[in-house]
Amino acid sequence: MKMLLQVRQAAMLPWYAAQLFTGTKSFEQNPVIASRRMNQWGLHAARVRHAYRLALARRRKLTRMIPADDREAFDRDGFVLRPGFLPPQQFAALLDEIRAYRGPLRETAEGDTVIRKIALIGPVLARLPTLDAVLRSVAWRGLIRYVGGRNTEPMVWVQSILRHARPGPSDPQAALHADTFHPTVKAWLFLTDVAEDAGPFTYVPGSHRLTAARLAWEQRMSLLARDSANTETRQGSFRIDPADLPALGLPPPRAFAVPANTLIVADTFGFHARGPSAGASLRVEIWAYGRRIPFLPLAALLPWTTAALGWRSVVWWKIGDLREAAGGRKNPWRQRTGGSAFDPAAAETPSPGRGSPTGHNKDMRDLDQMPPEPRGEPAPALSSQTQV
Numbered sequence: 259m260k261m262l263l264q265v266r267q268a269a270m271l272p273w274y275a276a277q278l279f280t281g282t283k284s285f286e287q288n289p290v291i292a293s294r295r296m297n298q299w300g301l302h303a304a305r306v307r308h309a310y311r312l313a314l315a316r317r318r319k320l321t322r323m324i325p326a327d328d329r330e331a332f333d334r335d336g337f338v339l340r341p342g343f344l345p346p347q348q349f350a351a352l353l354d355e356i357r358a359y360r361g362p363l364r365e366t367a368e369g370d371t372v373i374r375k376i377a378l379i380g381p382v383l384a385r386l387p388t389l390d391a392v393l394r395s396v397a398w399r400g401l402i403r404y405v406g407g408r409n410t411e412p413m414v415w416v417q418s419i420l421r422h423a424r425p426g427p428s429d430p431q432a433a434l435h436a437d438t439f440h441p442t443v444k445a446w447l448f449l450t451d452v453a454e455d456a457g458p459f460t461y462v463p464g465s466h467r468l469t470a471a472r473l474a475w476e477q478r479m480s481l482l483a484r485d486s487a488n489t490e491t492r493q494g495s496f497r498i499d500p501a502d503l504p505a506l507g508l509p510p511p512r513a514f515a516v517p518a519n520t521l522i523v524a525d526t527f528g529f530h531a532r533g534p535s536a537g538a539s540l541r542v543e544i545w546a547y548g549r550r551i552p553f554l555p556l557a558a559l560l561p562w563t564t565a566a567l568g569w570r571s572v573v574w575w576k577i578g579d580l581r582e583a584a585g586g587r588k589n590p591w592r593q594r595t596g597g598s599a600f601d602p603a604a605a606e607t608p609s610p611g612r613g614s615p616t617g618h619n620k621d622m623r624d625l626d627q628m629p630p631e632p633r634g635e636p637a638p639a640l641s642s643q644t645q646v
């Protein structure tokens with residue numbers, strides 16, 4: 259059996275090697291990425307360094323997309339914070355729309371947290387015209403494109419985070435981490451107030467920069483990741499102990515207790531987490547992420563619309579349903595109909611996938627619970643990303 263496994267791995271070697279040039283990050287699923295010898299020679303550190311340099315070059319091409327003060331804030335902190343992002347009337351209209359919307363949605367679990375998503379396909383956006391206008395606005399697009407270093411649309415959902423909503427282990431995204439080995443963007447336009455003890459987004463200011471100390475930490479982690487006790491670290495989303503931040507020259511994490519209508523756009527190569535929630539809580543947000551192949555120098559390639567990207571979610575979820583119906587593993591994304599982003603946790607909460615101590619299966623780790631990224635800019639095969 260062991261010999262068969264070795265033969266299979268040898269046959270797959272060219273495929274694993276080719277993945278070095280993509281966003282693939284799993285130390286558990288790719289023996290080349292996980293190779294101790296290669297990482298002693300600096301393989302992981304070289305990927306980190308090269309991807310970072312390219313991301314900075316792509317951002318430089320997009321500097322005119324955002325105001326100078328936002329650019330300075332981002333370059334210093336790794337995030338842009340915009341309280342009162344929308345004019346009050348527009349925000350009120352957006353809130354009314356999302357509150358009134360009932361339709362198909364999906365739910366999954368991360369530990370004791372329930373994640374709910376509404377995919378923004380064309381018919382959904384047609385019922386949410388204010389949201390559609392926000393997603394087309396210069397301010398929204400500019401910030402996400404600059405931080406992401408790509409002049410392309412991100413994937414966007416209406417997302418609800420329900421903390422302590424089901425029995426289960428603690429939320430794996432509550433641990434401080436980097437999503438992946440290269441700069442990448444996520445954005446949150448909060449539709450609800452977020453209290454400091456109700457699971458706020460948390461970020462270590464300045465941790466998006468690849469300093470010599472960070473690179474040395476990446477090198478050390480690359481030698482430990484494959485055998486880490488932490489599932490997400492093995493999957494390439496390295497966790498960091500807050501006690502280790504000072505050694506990297508970094509300050510303590512900052513928790514963003516913010517009012518509704520605050521936008522945060524962050525590079526989640528920086529260390530971040532879903533902050534603790536003292537009790538059950540509901541956070542509703544417009545949530546976006548953009549992650550493409552990190553080794554492409556171009557800032558833009560094929561255009562994808564928000565609606566087309568929304569369909570990718572729907573198709574991906576349907577494939578999971580079909581696989582389950584055919585006797586395959588359970589789709590961790592459970593369909594609900596007629597639900598609202600603001601509904602409390604259902605009595606029947608989604609069950610996590612099998613096989614992981616944190617309760618997600620391997621498709622879900624690091625959220626990556628997401629459909630594959632758009633091709634054209636070719637993308638990692640089943641990328642994941644935490645949704646913190």
Ligand SMILES: [Fe+2]
Binds near residue numbers: 431645
């Ligand atoms: Fe994350």
